[in-house]
Amino acid sequence: MFHTYVFTEMPYPYLPPNDIFPSNRIDVPNSFYDPDAGYELYKKYYDIYAAADELGLDIMVNEHHTTATCTNAVTPLSMAILARETSRARILTLGNPVAHRPDPVRVAEEMATVDVISGGRADVGFVKGVPQESIAVNSSAVDMKDRFWEAVDLIMKAFTTHDGPFSWEGEHYHHREVNLWPRPYQTPHPPIWSPTTSAASAPMLAERDMTVATLGVGGRGCAEIFRAYRERAAELGRPEPPLTKFAYSVQLFVGDTDEEALREAEKVKLWFREAARHPFQYSNPPGYLPIDIRAKVMRATAQGRTVSPPLGPPPAPTMAEVIGAPVRQLVDEGYMIAGDPDSVYEQLENLFDTVGGLGNLIPMMQYSTMSYDLVEKSMKRLAEDVLPRFVAEVYGPTVRGEREIFAVG
Numbered sequence: 001m002f003h004t005y006v007f008t009e010m011p012y013p014y015l016p017p018n019d020i021f022p023s024n025r026i027d028v029p030n031s032f033y034d035p036d037a038g039y040e041l042y043k044k045y046y047d048i049y050a051a052a053d054e055l056g057l058d059i060m061v062n063e064h065h066t067t068a069t070c071t072n073a074v075t076p077l078s079m080a081i082l083a084r085e086t087s088r089a090r091i092l093t094l095g096n097p098v099a100h101r102p103d104p105v106r107v108a109e110e111m112a113t114v115d116v117i118s119g120g121r122a123d124v125g126f127v128k129g130v131p132q133e134s135i136a137v138n139s140s141a142v143d144m145k146d147r148f149w150e151a152v153d154l155i156m157k158a159f160t161t162h163d164g165p166f167s168w169e170g171e172h173y174h175h176r177e178v179n180l181w182p183r184p185y186q187t188p189h190p191p192i193w194s195p196t197t198s199a200a201s202a203p204m205l206a207e208r209d210m211t212v213a214t215l216g217v218g219g220r221g222c223a224e225i226f227r228a229y230r231e232r233a234a235e236l237g238r239p240e241p242p243l244t245k246f247a248y249s250v251q252l253f254v255g256d257t258d259e260e261a262l263r264e265a266e267k268v269k270l271w272f273r274e275a276a277r278h279p280f281q282y283s284n285p286p287g288y289l290p291i292d293i294r295a296k297v298m299r300a301t302a303q304g305r306t307v308s309p310p311l312g313p314p315p316a317p318t319m320a321e322v323i324g325a326p327v328r329q330l331v332d333e334g335y336m337i338a339g340d341p342d343s344v345y346e347q348l349e350n351l352f353d354t355v356g357g358l359g360n361l362i363p364m365m366q367y368s369t370m371s372y373d374l375v376e377k378s379m380k381r382l383a384e385d386v387l388p389r390f391v392a393e394v395y396g397p398t399v400r401g402e403r404e405i406f407a408v409g
Helices: 035-054 075-085 104-117 131-136 144-160 199-207 218-235 258-275 291-302 327-332 341-354 372-399
Strands: 003-008 058-061 091-097 122-127 166-169 174-178 192-195 211-215 246-254 336-339 360-366
Touching: 003 035, 003 372, 035 058, 035 075, 035 360, 035 372, 058 075, 075 091, 075 104, 091 104, 091 192, 104 122, 104 144, 122 144, 144 166, 144 174, 144 192, 199 211, 199 218, 211 218, 211 360, 218 246, 218 341, 246 258, 246 341, 246 372, 258 327, 258 336, 258 341, 327 336, 336 341, 341 372, 360 372
Parallel strands: 003 058, 003 360, 058 091, 091 122, 122 192, 192 211, 211 246, 246 336, 246 360
Antiparallel strands: 166 174
């Protein structure tokens, strides 16, 4: 089954002027936050998710910290709310920043509880966390990857152990008695996801049979990541992974006309540029990136480069690197999807063929001050005018083996 997980980062869009604070992460005082405005915003965001559930769409939530651009700071809490307020949507978190959290077993308890409350509708995603948040919580980036994978393995063992307590003595975590109550509703456990923007991370996700999600890498970058996942699965002697193991997150708007949609896409691009502002000293802590990638970033920063269309040879740049490109180019390259229903269908079909097929789409459908009415209208077009045709003509024939697909080289 093809799943479409609608999401909003639940932004607080009323940011101080750039000349007061050149960033909107880490160092903006929360005196700029108006709780009354925040109360109204939360109502809007949960109303959007309720509408998605009614339209037959699924839901994704994510979390960030010390930032106005994402006030959904605790995804287990929002998932629990949605587990009670919705009736059929799958509820995905992308995700739990387990490398920053001191107790993976607590994360396992939270996710199992949500899974039971929802009747087995939880999809559990794990993330390392963005670099500036590593600094904010005084968490070393040097061993972040090792902490991440140990936390994931501990959580998976907690999900699947039902014959009494077990002990865990790892490099980073120590637990004398692990005995998960409640255990997850889904057997053997909820689907496990993790996002990445690098093909280098895909093999480890394939080894653990996790769903790989990509975001902000365009069609070509997504194809590279998916190909690396498939190649590792083949090396392990496994059958071709099902399309449900592949997910792509993208800013998406379905308008009455292409012109309306591209106008909204332009606003999304401007908001994304605002959301990316953060203190430079927090952007690249030692150990967060591999040495060669870190050197590349430092050279580009020293030269004042942020984008150089055309996008150039592989590896494909991320959305943050190409945000200065024209909206039409971002749409053509698969960094954004925008148009009337026919155009969005064609863009989804092209994306599907480019990446070798996928079973999950994660469209960001609300940003900045975008109103509930406009979001609901776009979601309704997607649910009623685009996805049925896409599933019938592209995804359905593929899972039945009637459509030849390939990943571009």
